[in-house]
Amino acid sequence: MADIKELRCPICNRTYSPLDVTYTCPQCGPVGTLEVLYNYEHLKAQLDRDELRNELQQSMWRYKSLLPIQADSFVPPLRVGMTPFYETSRVAEALQLKRVWLKDDGQNPTGSLKDRASAMVVARAMEQGIKIVSTASTGNAAAALSGVAASVGMEVVIFVPSTAPEAKIAQLLVYGATVLLVEDTYDVAFELCSEMCLKEGWYCRNTGMNPYTVEGKKTVAYEIAEQMNWTVPDVVIVGVGDGNIIAGVYKGFWDLFQLGWIERIPRLIGVQASGSSALAHAWEHNL
Ligand SMILES: *Cc1c(COP(=O)(O)O)cnc(C)c1O
Ligand SMILES: [Zn+2]
Secondary structure (H helix, E strand, C coil), rough: CEEEEEECCCCCCEEEECCCCCCCCCCHHCCCCCCCCCCHHHHHCCHHHHHHCCCCCCCHHHHEEEEEECCCCCCCCCCCCCCCEEECHHHHHHHHCCCCCCEHHHHHCCCCCHHHHHHHHHHHHHHCCCCEEEEEEEHHHHHHHHHHHHHHHCEEEEEEEECHHHHHHHHHHHCCCEEEEECHHHHHHHHHHHHHHHCCCCECCCCCCCCCCCHHHHHHHHHHHHHHCCCCEEEEEEEECCCCHHHHHHHHHHHHHHHHHCCCCCCCCCCCCCCCCHHHHHCCCCC
């Protein structure tokens, strides 16, 4: 294990070895999404941010020594990450801000930032010799898992609520995934997927359940910091669904701060679409 110190439950603060626990906190159950903590002091002594200049890998794997995988483990060759980072002066002007940048994760192989989490999960499944990966999703997470898994010939089972958009389901079928249409809500599809993974030994990518999705997603923050030459923006604005991406963005900057590679953690602002605003609603109503 690449220098992981422990998995920590943010609810009860218990810590676990990654060899003992695969998914959530055994004490707290499904709400106890575990955080992956490294031996930062050790990494700090070993790694030098300036050496990244010589790193040839133009993908998220340029940060392999900060990811939960062995140095010599195989990773999917499909290029995920190291996406363009544009300064968008016309947007800045329109918003009357000094400088605005756009991190274009739409350029990932299946078209979203979720490829980062899926590549991480597929790499871990391969490291452990697991042959089938699975998730429940209505959209981009399933597409990402199906696409990345297809690139290494790994089998995928996706649980989709039957309300999912047809175009998204078509994308999964194109990648060769086994798609199980669940005639019920997303929550039921999620439950079914989790149960089947435990029963069959499939590796489960479900968000909030698998502690390593955040570890894949955090690489977007590493890239932003590196692309800004280790200065960070004042504010990072992130589109939010259930909050896994913004957790990853935070974790990335937090790691870099522990290593002393950046001087502060930017302020993060989450934005939700009005039709999908569970967190904004909970925030507004103090739930
Ligand atoms: C998944 C997704 C989100 C929401 O991510 P969460 O981790 O659920 O907060 C936002 N934008 C895009 C394009 C996504 O694919
Ligand atoms: Zn716990």
